[in-house]
Amino acid sequence: MGSFYSDHRTWLHAVAAPLKLLLLAVVGTALYVFNSPVVLLACASLCLLLFASLGRATLPARKLLIMVVAAGLLITAFHAYLQQPLVGVISALRLLSASLLGIALMLTTRANDLLDVLESLLSPLNRFGIHSNALALQVALMLRFTEHFFIQWKRLDDAHRVRTGKAGGFKLLAPLTIRMLTSAQRVADALELRLPP
Amino acid sequence: MRLNCGFHPEFPDRLKPFNMTSSRSSGLAYVSLFAALVAVFGLIPKIDLPLGVPITLQTLGVMLAGCMLGPKKALQALLLFLLAVAVGLPLLSGGRGGLGVFVAPSSGYLIGFPIGALATGLLMAYLPVNSPRRAAVSAFVASAVGGVLAIHVCGVIGLVTLAKLSWTQAFWGTLVFVPGDLIKCVLCAIVVHSVARGLPDWRFGGRSFQ
Secondary structure (H helix, E strand, O other), X not given: OHHHOOOOOXXXXXXXXXXXXXXXXXXXXXXXXXXXXXXXXXXXXXXXXXXXXXXXXXXXXXXXXXXXXXXHHHHHHHHHHOOOHHHHHHHHHHHHHHHHHHHHHHHHOOHHHXXXXXXXXXXXXHHHOOXXXXXXXXXXXXXXXXXXXXXXXXXXXXXXXXXXXXXXXXXXXXXXXXXXXXXXXXXXXXXXXXXXX | OOHHHOXXXXXXXXXXXXOOXXXXXXXXXXHHHHHXXXXXXXXXXXXXXXXXXXXXXXXXXXXXXXXXXXXXXXXXXXXXXXHHHHOOOOOEOOOEOOHHHHHOOOHHHHHHHHHHHHXXXXXHHHOOOOOHHHHHHHXXXXXXXXXXXXXXXXXXXXXXXXXXXXXXXXXXXXXXXXXXXXXXXXXXXXXXXXHHHHOOOOOHHHOOOO
């Protein structure tokens, strides 16, 4: 998660993390409320403008953006094949808007700032005996593991390609699962040492 | 280092079963890991059906959480995932997130995720897992009941109350997903079989170490 942060300062770096997260939550909800392709197209254009305004800071996310666009095109093509092209366009526009905002947030906000926001949002739960700091730590671990899944898959796939010349596909599912479980065990060991009793 | 794991400090590392760090730390790590797994499955592009319900791989994550972690931690993992979705992270298939997804036609399925994980975990805790093959068969049965039946019951209730469909329409509508979900049960069983062979000390269904 932290690896996307861009040190190239932009105007969005100066905006407070809670405000950016609030915007993402509001737009994420609004994207689902509206079904009109015109409204969603306008929303996607605004998101694209906001993303483009970050200039050189967007360079680390270029590959990810290409993947999002490719996924959007695939979704549209598949729905066109199912005789419902409009549903495909709506899905693709939602995906593009949400992804652009999500990437912009990750590029311009440090992971620690996001976790502070989350911890303060969850603090009312302390009254019910739920530790907000433990919950924030779990969300942080979840996001870190999400990235780690892709890293481990890439490593296993590269190793498989070197050995056989072909992509690993489903054959990698078992080693990936075992690797991820052992990684989680190592994280648990590290937490055991670092967390207060 | 692991004085609180219940073994003598001199107990050799190689003889310690896998997963013997205290339940609090391992709970934190595994709950986060399986919440991440559901999120990863959500990043794979979804396909929408005319009913307003998407086909996704996320129910496979629900099944795996129930089989691998047991009822309590699986429930925690899915609640953690839903919490992250509720605060606006675009972790649902198609980049959806925010509170709006909890009032959509498919929200019954979403609320069914933690219930399905709990049901899968409860069943897995009681079914036999003393050999990789038995663990795989148990995983298939537990996922079929928890990951398919429980989630679809919640989904149908959601479709009836939120999409205003009749019970019959909702029932036939949800049946479209069942063949795909049974394939996910087979995938879940294959993964459980691999883990049972690769990590023989793994405690399926969250059962206590024997």
